[in-house]
Amino acid sequence: MSQPPNPYDVIIIGAGAAGLMCAFTAGQRGRRVLLLDHAAEAGAKILISGGGRCNFTNIGTNPTCFWSENPQFCRTALRRYTAPDFIAMVDHHAIAYHEKTLGQLFCDGSARAILNMLLAECQTAGVTIRLNCRIADVAHTAAAQPAKFSVRTSQGTFAAESLVLATGGLSIPKLGATSFAYDIARQFGLRVITPRPGLVPLTFAEDLLALMRPLSGVSLDSDAAIGRNHFRERTLFTHRGLSGPAILQISSAWQSGPITLNLLPGQDATAFLLARKRERPKAELRTILSEILPQRLAQALAPPTPDAETREPNIADLPDKTLRDLATRLTAWQITPNGTEGFAKAEVTAGGIDTRDLSPNTLQANAIPGLFAIGEAVDVTGWLGGYNFQWAWSSAHCAGRAA
Secondary structure (H helix, E strand, C coil), X not given: CCCCCCEEEEEEECCCHHHHHHXXXXXXXXXXXXXXXXXXXXXXXXXXXXXXXCEEEECCCCHHHEECCCCCXXXXXXXXXXXXXXXXXXXXXXXXXXXXXCCEEEECCCCHHHHHHHHHHHHHCCCEEECCCCEEEEEECCCCCCCCEEEEECCEEEEEEEEEECCCCCCCHHHCCCCHHHHHHHHCCCCEEEEEEECCCEECCHHHHHHHHHHCCCEEEEEEEECCEEEEEEEEECCCEEECHHHHHHHCCCCCCCEEEECCCCCCHHHHHHHHHHHCCCCEHHHHXXXXXXXXXXXXXXXXXXCCCCCCCEHHHCCHHHHHXXXXXXXXXXXXXXXXXXXXXXXXXXXXXXHHHEXXXXXXXXXXXXXXXXXXXECCEECCCCHHHHHHHHHHHHHHCCC
């Protein structure tokens, strides 16, 4: 059988954050790298990230900030290429940035600065980039040397010793997200943990939406929890349910059952309500609650009194037990989502290519030498706040050093 034309050492499919990083890392080793993408422009997700300013890493990155069926898997890559390593490259390119909150680093200007940096590194490393290039099929030709993989595309057939899957997950399909990485992984016998939306708003059944819809736009500091997983950030009420950083964070841990919301983290709600009952007995309950909650939320959560049709409830109208029950609702409100807003609104994809089938050192498939999977395609999902970009950089670096 004749060898496919245009051989390369490494073919990377997907010109996003992980693909670009892997491409120039391999190219810096003298590898001949071909980077393919079906989109018209590289790095589309980079450009919209962080509100257009790209939250490119988090200075607090550590393995506990990632979800996976195998939580230990990400440790090696994160240790081999760290947040300070990426920051050093950003500094080298004189890109101005700032820390926003909780260790999140954003560009002072446009996210395009990060994309331009990656493209410049690819150019320096001699990477060939082909855009608007659709993949027809991938074949494994282990018997043919030196090529082991051939990729048939709309721009021709290309061959390489190594193939890197860097096409991400299913989140934000309007940017071209597909199941390609999972499909190819399965083709080569790799297992895939069922992908699901991550960092995504949660939706609720009609009984809870009747409460939430009038509160659309209200946000407050909160603590969202599932079991031992807690995130203290803001929660936002929407016309479809709940969003905001605290909810996006906990959504990656949620698959079924209730979540617990503390609307008054760090406060003793029981002590507050009982004290106000003594100090301001004639004050309306919603007025008291407005001291510690947004006004619309205070009004929605204030329980009615028996004569609520004739007047608003005063705090003195309520027995201490009712106030204690209200305090419990404010600090341990158990609500059960009925779903999420799906991949269209998800910032990332949870699940993905099973880490049991990959090397933590190189991201190479254990059973298929030369096949690699990196970034969001893998079952490693970071918290909100730059962690998923850091996983892209770290996993891509490891693969780029080995591919």
